[in-house]
Amino acid sequence: MNCKRLLCFVLCLLTCMLAVQCSVQDNSSITLTPQEIQYIQTLQKPIVVAPCPGYPPIDFTDAKGNFIGLSQDYVELISKKLGNNFEIKKIHSWADVLREAQERKVDMVISIQDVPERHWYLQFTKPYIRIPNVVVVQKSNTKVKSIYDLKGMKVAAVKGYAVVDYITKKFPTYTLELVKDESEGLMKLAFGEYDAMIISLSTVSYLIDTYSITNLRVAGTVGYDWNLCIGVRSDNPLLYSVISKALDSIPEKNKVNCSENGFRWHHALFIMKRNFGIYWLY
Structure with a gap:
């Protein structure tokens, strides 16, 4: 009797395992x-x-x-x-x-x-x-028309982001100010603490709409997409x-x-x- 019960238990266990495998795959x-x-x-x-x-x-x-x-x-x-x-x-x-x-x-x-x-x-x-990174500046800043116009300016970027290494290598004379996240950098840009910010197009679009920011514009792409x-x-x-x-x-x-x-x-x-x-x- 014990052997029969053990055999039934093993068969039930194998059946359950097979059912789980089929569920995972199907x-x-x-x-x-x-x-x-x-x-x-x-x-x-x-x-x-x-x-x-x-x-x-x-x-x-x-x-x-x-x-x-x-x-x-x-x-x-x-x-x-x-x-x-x-x-x-x-x-x-x-x-x-x-x-x-x-x-x-x-x-x-x-x-x-x-x-x-x-x-x-x-x-x-x-x-x-895939999302492009862009340069954002205040609308009153008419000098910046592309990524190549940021020399001598305070440019915000998020600490640890791969785009920071890209900018540092491609534009070694640029001054980057590292911030915790996009929201912090964009708000400080809007209030004039920075001259520009490197940020993804999706994020700047979302934040501008969410916080009704009206004094910023996209000056151009960075040339380095996410x-x-x-x-x-x-x-x-x-x-x-x-x-x-x-x-x-x-x-x-x-x-x-x-x-x-x-x-x-x-x-x-x-x-x-x-x-x-x-x-x-x-």
Whole structure:
């Protein structure tokens, strides 16, 4: 009798395991290897994700302190596809996000640029959106017509952003003032503390509309676009593999209108088109 019960238990267990495997593969519409399936099924804790703080409309917080934005919508879709929980870790600044990624305190970083200097601690997925960086100045500043007119001016940029290295190398005589995030830099620019700011077109459009800023204009593009990826800790190749497959499996039609909250990104596109007449997307 005991042997029969044990046999029934084993058969039931195998049936359940097979059902779970089929659910992972069929419901998520991705093909995982046996090792990848075992990995996501045996995770003992949530995957820790670090968004880019203060980067609307891509990554930012709502009135309740919850992270929202386009990248967060991607994280939710990937989580549903893999059937795993993702823990969003709130980190004060982008520089701190990079530091915690280097110290292996987070598993994933979203909304991040793939640059060689980060390869020792992160592996990067394919980009899921492309956004140009632009030069923003006050409307009263008629001297600045492009990125080449900033010599001798105080130019704000976010500390830790890859575009800072680009500007420093291409324009070594420029004076960059590093700020915590886009909101801080743009507000100080609006009040005359800076002469210009390097910022993504999507973010400046969103902030100008949200805070009804009327004294700023876009002077031109920087020549260095954001090709935003997901960065996965380099010491976990199985996690990188399943995240890449899940991201690649998202249909093209959903990559702008991402999840039920896609209106946020469409709203940003509307602002960009209305205020500046141009926008770029894949």
